[in-house]
Structure formats: structure tokens, C-alpha cells
Amino acid sequence: MSIERIAVVGAGQMGSGIAHVLAIAGYDVVLEDLNTEILDKSIALIRKNMARQAARGLIQDADIEAAIARIKPVVGLDGLGDRDLVIESVFEDEALKRAIYQELGTVLKPGAIIATNTSSISVTRLAAATGHAEHFIGLHFMNPVPVMQLVEVIRGIATDDPTYQAALDLVKRIGKTAAYAEDFPAFIVNRILLPMINEAVYTLYEGVGNVEAIDTAMRLGANHPMGPLQLADFIGLDTCLAVMQVLYEGLADSKYRPCPLLVKYVEAGWLGRKTGRGFYDYRSDHPVPTR
Numbered sequence: 444m445s446i447e448r449i450a451v452v453g454a455g456q457m458g459s460g461i462a463h464v465l466a467i468a469g470y471d472v473v474l475e476d477l478n479t480e481i482l483d484k485s486i487a488l489i490r491k492n493m494a495r496q497a498a499r500g501l502i503q504d505a506d507i508e509a510a511i512a513r514i515k516p517v518v519g520l521d522g523l524g525d526r527d528l529v530i531e532s533v534f535e536d537e538a539l540k541r542a543i544y545q546e547l548g549t550v551l552k553p554g555a556i557i558a559t560n561t562s563s564i565s566v567t568r569l570a571a572a573t574g575h576a577e578h579f580i581g582l583h584f585m586n587p588v589p590v591m592q593l594v595e596v597i598r599g600i601a602t603d604d605p606t607y608q609a610a611l612d613l614v615k616r617i618g619k620t621a622a623y624a625e626d627f628p629a630f631i632v633n634r635i636l637l638p639m640i641n642e643a644v645y646t647l648y649e650g651v652g653n654v655e656a657i658d659t660a661m662r663l664g665a666n667h668p669m670g671p672l673q674l675a676d677f678i679g680l681d682t683c684l685a686v687m688q689v690l691y692e693g694l695a696d697s698k699y700r701p702c703p704l705l706v707k708y709v710e711a712g713w714l715g716r717k718t719g720r721g722f723y724d725y726r727s728d729h730p731v732p733t734r
């Protein structure tokens with residue numbers, strides 16, 4: 444199964460990054476979203492991030508415009524009939540994803556693969572909505588896509604071997620490393636990372652340490668590049684809570700209970716960097732602990 448023509452549906456944070464790495468690897472990419480304003484923003488972001496890579500010597504300046512030219516922004520799914528693979532990266536909303544797969548079913552050629560970038564929804568359940576579950580797979584990219592080395596590859600129960608092999612080949616061609624994960628809630632990275640972050644919030648909640656002590660302890664005591672509360676602010680506290688809820692409900696084990704303090708911060712709208720306040724306050728030059 445040879446993949447050359449790819450569509451990325453959803454040109455947000457992740458879809459832009461995915462289109463970026465595909466274009467650099469030489470793929471012909473259609474980038475689809477709801478309107479041209481979103482698409483213009485996405486292309487501008489991709490160009491900026493490619494310039495950053497060129498400044499670091501990771502790609503050549505001359506490669507940027509050629510790569511951008513390989514990305515065709517479009518509105519609507521009608522023109523995707525020649526695509527070998529569609530990578531869906533719209534909002535984490537199961538009904539929305541299902542509606543897109545149903546529409547794709549009417550335009551894609553036989554044998555075309557659909558991959559989802561979902562971080563938490565069951566790949567097997569999403570696959571069942573396509574009518575061609577054997578050609579459906581999870582490709583879970585990490586944020587920011589151009590920087591992070593890993594892609595988790597998740598087979599649904601019906602995913603066939605050629606589809607799996609095609610996914611592994613693609614990950615290799617874009618210069619990334621695949622880790623195979625079974626289709627369980629939150630896969631591997633978030634299954635391990637988010638309970639650690641949740642435990643850090645419990646450590647704060649119970650007064651074992653303050654924000655600075657907890658982050659310093661994990662940076663210098665466990666050699667983590669950033670503290671767990673700093674990382675939670677970076678990911679977004681609403682996203683952290685959503686993943687913990689998926690683990691709690693999906694695995695029905697009380698050890699995944701979201702910390703009440705995490706819930707409270709989300710209810711307050713303190714979602715981390717993106718809202719200017721989370722476990723740290725980012726509204727001055729140097730972040731300081733919120734409380």
C-alpha cells in the first residue's frame with residue numbers, strides 16, 4: 444500500500460504540525476478546515492515554524508517554499524477523492540469525528556486509509572463508524588509535532604496488517620519513531636504521564652509541598668526537564684482533567700480519580716499558560732506560583 448497523497452482534516456494546533464512534517468518529508472498534502480481564515484492562520488504558523496527550524500539548521504531555507512507549495516488548503520471534503528490517506532485531527536468530539544468519517548465514506552476511493560489523531564477516544568469504536576474498520580488506525584502525534592520524536596500507533600480490533608504497515612512506513616519517512624500501543628484509554632504516554640501529574644496536584648492539595656518545592660523536587664530529584672505542575676500548565680489543565688476522566692471512567696479504578704484541586708482550577712478558568720494562570724501566574728515577566 445503506497446501512500447503519496449495525504450489529507451489532514453482539521454488545521455488547528457495539531458493538524459498544522461502534522462501538515463508541516465508531511466510536507467517537509469515530500470508528501471503531497473491537502474489541508475482541510477471550516478474556513479479560509481483558519482487555513483490562512485495555519486499556513487502562516489507552518490511557515491513561521493519552518494523558519495525556526497531553518498534558523499536552527501534542521502532544514503534549508505530553500506526547502507521552506509517548496510514544502511509550503513506542497514500543502515493545498517481547502518474548505519470541504521469533496522476534493523479528497525484522490526487521497527491515499529486522511530489524517531483526522533479535528534476537535535476531540537466523538538460525534539464530530541463520526542460525522543466526518545461518514546462524509547469521507549462518500550468521497551474516498553476504495554482502500555483509502557483513515558487515521559485519527561485522537562488522544563483518548565477508542566480507536567475501535569471510531570473505526571466502527573467508518574464502515575471500513577480494516578482501513579482505520581490511530582496515529583497519535585505529540586505536541587508540538589515538528590519537535591517531538593514520537594508517534595503512538597494504535598490498531599483498532601479490525602485494523603488489517605497492510606494498514607498497520609503503511610502507518611509504520613509513514614512514521615519512518617517523516618523521521619519519527621513509532622511506539623505501538625494497544626487500544627486502551629489514553630494509550631501509553633498519557634496513561635503514565637497524566638496520573639503522575641494528577642499525583643503532583645494531590646501532593647500540592649495535601650500540603651506535602653508547595654508549587655516550587657514539587658517542581659524543583661521532580662526536576663532535580665528525578666531529572667525531569669520540567670516540573671509536573673509546570674508541565675500541566677503547558678498541556679492545559681482542562682486537557683489534563685479530560686484525560687484523567689477518560690482513565691477514571693474507562694478503567695473504572697479509583698486510582699485515576701482526578702484531584703479535586705485540579706477540578707477547582709478548571710472550574711475557575713485557570714487553565715494554565717493559555718489563560719495566563721494555572722499553577723503559575725504568567726501575567727508578569729516571570730511566572731510565579733499562583734498560591
Ligand SMILES: NC(=O)c1ccc[n+]([C@@H]2O[C@H](COP(=O)([O-])OP(=O)(O)OC[C@H]3O[C@@H](n4cnc5c(N)ncnc54)[C@H](O)[C@@H]3O)[C@@H](O)[C@H]2O)c1
Binds near residue numbers: 458481562586
Ligand atoms: N493538543 C494536543 O496536545 C494534542 C496532542 C495529541 C493529539 N491531540 C488531538 O488532536 C486533535 C486536534 O487537537 P488540536 O489541539 O489540534 O485542536 P484545535 O482546537 O487546535 O484544532 C481543531 C481544528 O479542527 C477544526 N474543525 C472543527 N470541526 C471541523 C470540521 N467539521 N471539519 C474540518 N475541521 C474542523 C477546527 O476549526 C480547528 O481548526 C484532537 O483529537 C486532540 O485530542 C491533541
